Amino acid sequence: MLPIDIKERILGFINHIDYKIIKRNELADIFLENKSDIEEFNSILDELAANGELFINKKGKVGTLDLFSMKKGKYSSTKNGYGFVDVDGEDEGIFINEEDRNGAFDGDEIIVKVIKNSTPEKKAEAVIVKIIKRANHDVVGVFHQNTSFGFVIVDNKKFDMDIFIPKKYFSGAKNNDKVVCRIDIWPENGKKPEGRIIEVIGKKGDRYVEIDSIIKHHSLLEEFPKKVIDQLEDIPDYIGEEEINGRLDLRNEIIYTIDGADSKDFDDAVCVEIMENGNFKLGVHIADVTHYVTENSPLDREALKRATSVYLVDKVIPMLPPKLSNGICSLNPNVDRLTLSCIMEINPQNGKVINYDIVESVINSKARLTYTEVSDILENENKELSEKYEFLLENLKNAEKLALVLRNRRLKRGAIDFDFPESYIILDEEGIPIDISPYERRTSNKIIEEFMLLTNETISEHYHWMKIPFVYRVHEEPEEDKIIELKEYLNMLGYKMIFSRTGVRPKDLQKALNSIKDLDTKQSVGRVMLRTLRQARYSPESLGHFGLAAKYYSHFTSPIRRYPDLQIHRIIKEIINKKYNKKRFKHYEHLLAEVCNQSSIQERKAELAERDVDDYYKAVYMENKIGEKYLGHISSVTSFGIFVELPNGVEGLIRLQNIPEYFEYVEKSKTLVGKQSGKIYRLGQKLQVKVENVNVDLREIDFSLV
Incomplete structure (x- = not known):
């Protein structure tokens, strides 16, 4: 019988610096005492080779990938x-x-x-x-029917082969249906892949079908399984007195929520007061989701599988069922809700947190405010709203003052503020896009943003120094060669970016951005900078957040819609309730790498799905604008054309072959230079364009120069 750790022994042996490639039977002679184990030994070698942990060539020689x-x-x-x-x-x-x-x-x-x-x-x-x-065994595409067979053209254009469908596997699909196809036979020796239809979504072109196709393409889950629905029956719709015992009772405090007008799930509520010593007291109160979502329950397993809520213009795919996300966990006004609070005392001069408490609490929100309402009160002194929320006015003005102090402190330490303009898509009752408008970051948005950032940093630093397993939101320093490339590119545009021998700092990038006065150019350069940086992710290691210029950062403030927040709430509550011990330490040490990985993967899926839905609606909207003229700015220059962004955030392409002169692409400066005229097209440049063509299927918009 082979030892339990035989795989580790084999890998350790072949990864040794002195190992030379040998045949599998020679390797067996080294490891086997009993020849009867040869079949099992070879099976283990094949398994390791199948996983890419070693390689076996046609002659049966075994070695590491590097050796081959x-x-x-x-x-x-x-x-x-x-x-x-x-x-x-x-x-x-x-x-x-x-x-x-x-x-x-x-x-x-x-x-x-x-x-x-x-x-x-x-x-x-x-x-x-x-x-x-294989990354995908199930793909979404359009079914095309012939007499004796069919084929599927996959929506994802990177999947560049049609899938052959035998007639017996049509499963009721008709010509031009959007379908989910399972691939059974992968291409080999020049043959096409072969599969079967496992789901008919509906007719191509129908708005609901197109959105469902995007959801299924990204493998997002909509329906909750029966075990989760069954668990919901045991969760009450109200807070019992026994649940409040032992919590800090804040129900008489002036606490309120500020969210978007169409929001239905409220994770966070706030309160800002001036203390007797002149310091700010900021209370940030977050929904205590883990009180209801217990570890390893059906709800918890499903929440981790989803890891995030997904917001698709007029549709939300929640991480938690609506009974929780919109109900008992949501900090709705005038009802008792269980919360986890971070209450901070902050110096009004420098914005530093002097003292803080992290406690289990109970609140009763006094108002559900919208970003627009609060901004209209603070920016415009709206009389009607000021009278309606008179009892909150002092608190809101305190919040505005504190947010300004915090923002100044954050920018002073060098945090990058790209401030990209966002747009929101307005649909009519039939789901047809009728307008695309810029989304403003007004005073209230910035208040909540600053409060959540500070809370996340405070929580992260506290548990970092406790040296316990935790979930961090990390954004590592950019690669040196990419920063040098960025610096050279900015120099060619006429802007300077200075950084020291020890490496680039966030404030170096912010200084370069601040030196660009033209807003369109600034936004376009900001996007180039963003592509230079690494992607933020979740990690069990505290590696800091480069973009925020923060040494410690975690996501704590949105447990209704993000699993990492929920996960650290569970850890925090165990510590508060003195249930954390060596056994739990080892449990989280083993668990959190997978939680971080799953959360990062699902976050990326959600981002791509949200972008695809936005692009679909933008294409539908612009389909009715063919022939219309707009003033836009160059957002990107490539070897095949110029991308132009309109004020509403819609982006279209002027193809190089449609420009009436030969233009050469200069890689280093990312510009197009006219061979005869010497005319240069570069980032941020204003252009008058006309909408020439829209391909909704490909979500592509073509512009021409006017």
Whole structure:
């Protein structure tokens, strides 16, 4: 019988610096005392090879991937057929020619053999030799029917092969239906993939069908399973007196919520007072979701699977069922609600937190305010609203003063404020987009933003120094070569970015942004900067947040819609109630890496789905604007054309072939230069454009120069 840790022993042996490639039977001779174990041993080798933890060549020789000049990574395809492999720990992707992809599709986990190493001028090149794991077995697309067979054209244009469907697997699908197709046979030797229809979504072009197709494409879950629904029956609609015992009772305090006009779930409520010593007292009260979502219950497992709520213009896919998210967990006005509070004393001169308490509490919100109402009171002294909320006026003015102090402190330490303009899409009763308007960040939005940022930092620093397993929101420093590339690019645009030998600081980027006076150019450069930075993620390690210039940062303030917040609430409550011990320490030490990974993955899925839905509605809206003229600005310049953004946030492409002169793309400055005229198109430049064409299926909008 083989030892329990045989896999670890094999991997340890072949990863040793002195290991030389040997045949599998020679490896068996080293590890096996009994020849009867040979079949099991070979099975383990095959399993390790299937997972990409080692490689076995055609001659049966075994070694690490490195010994065979191979690497494991994730394949990213392009619309043009070629792609790149992203390898963990390596900054640059490895180029894959179309003929060398060997049946791989976007997102597949693969093994490649490097055939050309990278040079300063060219990326490394490789051939895909093995597909370890397929990213998608189920895909969404349009079904096309022939007499004896059918095929599906996948919505995701990176999936560049039609899927053959035998007639017996049509499952009731008709021509031009949007469907979910399961792939049973992957392409090999020039053949197309083959599959079967497992769900008919509806007719292509129908608004609800198109939105459902996006939801299914991103594998987002809408319906809650029966076990979760059953658990809801045991959750009351009100707070019992026994649940309040032992909590800090804040029900008589002037506490209120400020959210969007269409919000239905309220995670956070606030209160701002001036203390006798002149300091601010800020109370941030967050819904105590973990009181109802107990660890490893059906509700908890489903919440982790989803990890985030998804907001799709006129539809929300919640992380928690509405009974919780809109009901007993939501801090609705004039009802008792259980909360977890962070109550901070803040110096009014420098915005530093002097003292704080983190406690279980109970509140009764005195008002449900909207961002517009609060901004109209504070900015415009709206008489009607000021009279309606007279009992809150002093509190709101305190909030405005405190938020300004906090914002100044944050910007002074160097936090980056990109302040990208957002737009919101307005639909009529039929779900047709009738307007796209810029979304303003007004005074009230900034108040809540500052209060939540401060609370998240305070919580994060407190538990960081306790040295316990925790969930952090991290944003690591950018890669040096990308920063140098950004600096050179800004220099070519005529702007300076100075940073020291020790590396770039957030304030270096902010200074460069502040030096750009034209708002459109500033926003476009900000987006280039953002692409230079790493992506924020969740991590069990406290690695700081570069963009916020914060040493410690966690997400604490939205447990109704984000699982990481819910997770750290559970840890915090165990500590408050003295239930945290060595056993729980080890439990979280083992658990949190997976929680962070799942939350980061689902967050990215949600972002992509939200973007796809926005792009769909923008294309539908602009479909009726063909021939109309607009003034926009250049948001991006590429080798194939110029992207122009309109004031409402809609972006369209002027294709290079439609510009009446030969233009050459200059990579370093990201500009297009006219060969004869010398005319230059660059970021931020104002252009008058006309809407030429809209392809709703591809969500593409074409402009022409006027």
